[in-house]
Amino acid sequence: MAAIVTRALSKTYKVIGKAAVRSLRGLDLEIAENEVFGFVGRNGAGKTTTIKLLCGLIHPSSGGASLFGEDIRLREARRLVGYMPEQPYFYEYLTPRETLTFYGRLRGLSAAQRQAQWDRVAGLLELEDIADRRIRGFSKGMRQRVGFAVALVGDPPLLILDEPMSGLDPIGRRMIREAILRLRDEGKTIFFSSHVLSDVEELCDRIGMLVEGRLVHHGRVDELPGRRMKEVEVSAEGLDGAAAATLVARSAGHRQIDQVHLFRVADLENANALAAEILAAGGRIRELQPVRESLDDFFARIQQKEAAK
């Protein structure tokens, strides 16, 4: 069964005296169980709106969605999801231990279950040191950890994380990244939005790209339709200095690591021509490696294309 299914899911915000804002337009999406799905898009693209709809914080203007077959409007659907907002706000006068106890009670957990949850989550997110300090004095990173911990209360099979690594230092980001990978290995489905595309590329099985409330691309990161091959890197060895100098002049870029030359050319046609010249000059080909454009470049290009429409 799919973890998340949305069908023509739309949201329009209407404020009296102001123009209606169409934040999400006909989103059709299916996310499989145990998949890590990254949701990317600029600010205002509709990522948070989608997440709020899935978590029951706002109501769809049209269309619908389900989580593991349960309609998102039902309470039962929310039992299956753990949600972490972009900037998690909690009661400042509570400690992380009290906060998790409170959310455990909201999920109907017994005292023993709450203690077991605390032991599991505190270990995963290193909360023991701050367990009994009031949240009021916490840094952004500490709050994010508590936010992530709250999403894990009740051990839901689906985690929806809104910018989980936003504003974190490298160590904090690594901790969240490792926690996501560990949870994926435990069989969780993870749906998260992020501006940090390198994280998305590293963590996700698939991504969806939103532009002005529309899903313009979705698929496996390495199979995104239209993602261009940026260049080809030809790795060679056994070239003398004069031959190498001639080939460097013909390539778009060059590096040398010990006796290995790395030439960059624009496409496969040029790569084949260069490889023939290397062989003719007495060199050996080690590898031909296509270099695809980065997710950042792809994202920027799609943005420009959609904006031009």
Next chain:
Amino acid sequence: MRVLAVAGNTFREAVRDKVLYVLLFFAIIVILGSRALGWISVGQDLKIVKDFCLASMSVFGALIAIFVGTSLLYKEIDKKTLYTIISQPMHRYEFVLGKYFGLVALLALALGSMSALSTAYIFVLGGKLNLVFFQAALLNFWKLLVVTALAVLLSALTSPILGAIIVFCCFVFGHATGVFLDLPPQFNGTFTKHFFEVIYYCVPNLDNFNLHSEAANDIPVSLAYTAWALAYGTAYSAVLLIMACLAFEGKDL
């Protein structure tokens, strides 16, 4: 369970926000105020003290109900603490009821403490208390249930400042609803007359809960009247809470 969790948390928040400091002000005002009024009311000291204690309970309790109640839901939305709560497997009405009962628990503690302080003070002054004093204190508390329910409803609909102004007006006019019907004869049949009739039926008649004069003068009040007033307050609060739950149900957060 979930209602209790939210209620417990609301109560703890108010206590940690030092809302109960109002009890200290209550004690100071009652002692100083009744002393001052005692000087100008020869031979009526105890009567004045009883009346003053009950009136102070009503005012201080209303201040808590209005200022905490009108920001109860609004603050949660504004500070976004609600996001992680409403996304839990709970009904929205459970959250509204939890907030309401948390504040009611706080008011019970505050009014219970004020009643205990008043009782001790009156005994220290050599007075004695009859059942009617405690009936008056109970109805004071019941009146605050209505005021709190109204505050919670407005908290779901509007900003705390506007909500506080509206609830304060209802609190003041609720003690004098008779004036809405007793317009001079020249208003008969006019729009103004009908308008004030509608207001009369909309604004809760808080004077139904006012036994201050009877308590001060030791005039017995039947238990049947007390039960009727309690039922009136319960029904009014229930209607306001249902409206608050409905208003909150459809709200985009």
